[in-house]
Amino acid sequence: MHNTFASAGEEPLVAQLGAHHRNRVLKHLRSLSLHDLRLRFGYAITDEALQRYVRRLHFSRDALFGIFDEAAQIVALGHLGFDQGARAKTTAEFGVSVLPQMQRQGFGTRLLQRAAMHARNRGATQLMMTYVAENDALRRMALRAGMKLAHDHHEPRAFLNLQPPTAASLMDETFSEMLAAIDLGFRVANADVATHRITSA
Numbered sequence: 001m002h003n004t005f006a007s008a009g010e011e012p013l014v015a016q017l018g019a020h021h022r023n024r025v026l027k028h029l030r031s032l033s034l035h036d037l038r039l040r041f042g043y044a045i046t047d048e049a050l051q052r053y054v055r056r057l058h059f060s061r062d063a064l065f066g067i068f069d070e071a072a073q074i075v076a077l078g079h080l081g082f083d084q085g086a087r088a089k090t091t092a093e094f095g096v097s098v099l100p101q102m103q104r105q106g107f108g109t110r111l112l113q114r115a116a117m118h119a120r121n122r123g124a125t126q127l128m129m130t131y132v133a134e135n136d137a138l139r140r141m142a143l144r145a146g147m148k149l150a151h152d153h154h155e156p157r158a159f160l161n162l163q164p165p166t167a168a169s170l171m172d173e174t175f176s177e178m179l180a181a182i183d184l185g186f187r188v189a190n191a192d193v194a195t196h197r198i199t200s201a
């Protein structure tokens, strides 16, 4: 796995994903340990259920975000859900996972910031994360991001209040997304060339 960010000390770019990224999303989730998968989904999820989750991802209603390595593989994945429930319009729910070898480098926080920007620009007034009680990493990340914790032992939650969108916040998101899309295009093209070299060698 290439780490193209930490050594360069750069902020990783976060790209918004589309339906054509489903295979990469599944590959990312399958690369997580069983422990991390349980922390991510809140229960011991089977491979079949993972496949179903990926198949049912709703890229136009929700928003999926990824940080990619040089081989155009997803090292960190965020899912911002806009469910159809009563509070859906105002509260967006966020779930996140970072590959084990890429954790503690700020990727989870970057995805959280990117998701908060998107949720704000879609008119949500808060972002929520649900987590299992033993998830110290998530709790720490949430506190560092200024989120408020709701201490429910069965289903702890963290909330981030969002400002209303402005012209500047909308432009900021558009610009970030353009940069990330161009960067990802290059990564995919380079990865394809590398694969072609290997297969034709």
Ligand SMILES: CC(C)(COP(=O)(O)OP(=O)(O)OC[C@H]1O[C@@H](n2cnc3c(N)ncnc32)[C@H](O)[C@@H]1OP(=O)(O)O)[C@@H](O)C(=O)NCCC(=O)NCCS
Pocket (backbone or CB within 6 Å): 036, 037, 039, 040, 041, 094, 095, 096, 097, 098, 099, 102, 103, 104, 105, 106, 107, 108, 109, 110, 129, 130, 131, 135, 136, 137, 138, 140, 141, 144
């Ligand atoms: C939770 C998770 C997304 C954090 O991602 P990350 O990229 O490692 O987080 P960051 O590097 O942005 O770190 C943010 C803060 O959390 C802390 N943190 C990260 N991992 C930690 C760990 N294992 N134990 C304690 N603190 C931890 C970091 O130290 C940092 O705080 P600091 O700057 O005060 O040191 C990652 O651990 C993960 O993918 N876990 C498995 C899936 C999961 O739990 N998902 C959340 C439920 S939706």
